Amino acid sequence: MTTNSPDLSTAIRAALGELRAAAAALNRQPVERFNACLRTLADLTEANTATLLDANAEDLARMDPADPKYDRLELTPLRLRAIAEDLRRVAELPSPLGRELENRALGNGLRLRRLSVPIGVVGVVFESRPNVTFDVFALNLKAGNATVLKGSRDAAASNLAIKKLIDAALITTGLPAACYLAPAERSALAPILQAVGLVDVIIPRGSQGLIDFVRDNASVPVIETGAGICHTYVDATAHLDWARNIITNAKSRRVSVCNALDCLLLHRRQLPHLPGLLTELGEKHRCEVYADPAAYAALEGYYPADLLHAATADSFGTEFLSMRLAIKTVDDLAEATEHIGRYGSRHSEAIVSDDPASVERFLREVDAAVVYANTSTAFTDGGQFELGAEIGISTQKLHARGPMGLDALTSYKWLVEGEGQVRE
Numbered sequence: 001m002t003t004n005s006p007d008l009s010t011a012i013r014a015a016l017g018e019l020r021a022a023a024a025a026l027n028r029q030p031v032e033r034f035n036a037c038l039r040t041l042a043d044l045t046e047a048n049t050a051t052l053l054d055a056n057a058e059d060l061a062r063m064d065p066a067d068p069k070y071d072r073l074e075l076t077p078l079r080l081r082a083i084a085e086d087l088r089r090v091a092e093l094p095s096p097l098g099r100e101l102e103n104r105a106l107g108n109g110l111r112l113r114r115l116s117v118p119i120g121v122v123g124v125v126f127e128s129r130p131n132v133t134f135d136v137f138a139l140n141l142k143a144g145n146a147t148v149l150k151g152s153r154d155a156a157a158s159n160l161a162i163k164k165l166i167d168a169a170l171i172t173t174g175l176p177a178a179c180y181l182a183p184a185e186r187s188a189l190a191p192i193l194q195a196v197g198l199v200d201v202i203i204p205r206g207s208q209g210l211i212d213f214v215r216d217n218a219s220v221p222v223i224e225t226g227a228g229i230c231h232t233y234v235d236a237t238a239h240l241d242w243a244r245n246i247i248t249n250a251k252s253r254r255v256s257v258c259n260a261l262d263c264l265l266l267h268r269r270q271l272p273h274l275p276g277l278l279t280e281l282g283e284k285h286r287c288e289v290y291a292d293p294a295a296y297a298a299l300e301g302y303y304p305a306d307l308l309h310a311a312t313a314d315s316f317g318t319e320f321l322s323m324r325l326a327i328k329t330v331d332d333l334a335e336a337t338e339h340i341g342r343y344g345s346r347h348s349e350a351i352v353s354d355d356p357a358s359v360e361r362f363l364r365e366v367d368a369a370v371v372y373a374n375t376s377t378a379f380t381d382g383g384q385f386e387l388g389a390e391i392g393i394s395t396q397k398l399h400a401r402g403p404m405g406l407d408a409l410t411s412y413k414w415l416v417e418g419e420g421q422v423r424e
Contacts, residue, residue, distance in 0.1 A: 225392030228258030
């Protein structure tokens, strides 16, 4: 854990104390005011595109374009328009608050109800993705939560520019200052992770190293998200056109995201078809392949020689976040699921098969937040699941799992009403 200056820790705790008060004030606001704030933020985002791009350019200038995080960091006019539309979509979603989850009478005459309520103060620690700043704030506000944002130095200028628009939207719609952007330096993280009583939960989004650090050093409860070591298993009976399209999409749609394909598991009977499955990845996308001996032999002479490498032990269990792919040949479904159990991160796993029994077994036995049959892991996304935006992909099993939309940002409380009953 990094040693922090007393002044920095004191300042952060003071800011978190104010945020806790803002969270309480949010609980007294009508939901329509949250929606108005999000629509206002969408309008401000479009009106201030040039300012946001200038700030983002300042961040991009400090990063090597070859860095896999560059694509995550970059904002464009098209991406900002999409962000604005996402904000408006979140505003139109049904509110998750005040929903009656249970209503029943007990034998003693007490009336018992269970209602959805905000979590309170939700902190998100993330790396080079300024779009996360928008998503996190929007979902938290819609769920009635105050937000702690702890971004990285890579996106410092972008996050500051976005935070100014968030503050303006809150003020314009008469809401409390329910969003705190922590200093970008690493030393600002510890006071947040240890803010018991001020922060209700921390959600890390980023590399496995970041997630491990937050989990190992937090006193506040943590929901782990983000790290995706994703596999696609092509079974002996796979529809080859489906397999080719699924592999290509899962690997190449956007290589720097957590649902991108990292390891292709190939049934041994499909080795003669392997070059055809990877044609587009090699010729169009220039994907580097790290193949086990059987797959290497099948590809040699067919796949671009400068892109074909022999797999090592480190090739498996790696989240590449770039145009690289490992290939492992397996004898059967059992070996495929065993490999996934050993090397996967419990994020997203897929099978391509025409055998209903194999599909059913894979769906049942693979332990992951999202398990697919005959489609791409690229669909692991709150928007694709029609949840609106998402705050992250939870890879754990408590409270939330998979894409975390609005419902995952609420808790519940029990309301008990009586007519003078006392317990004997």
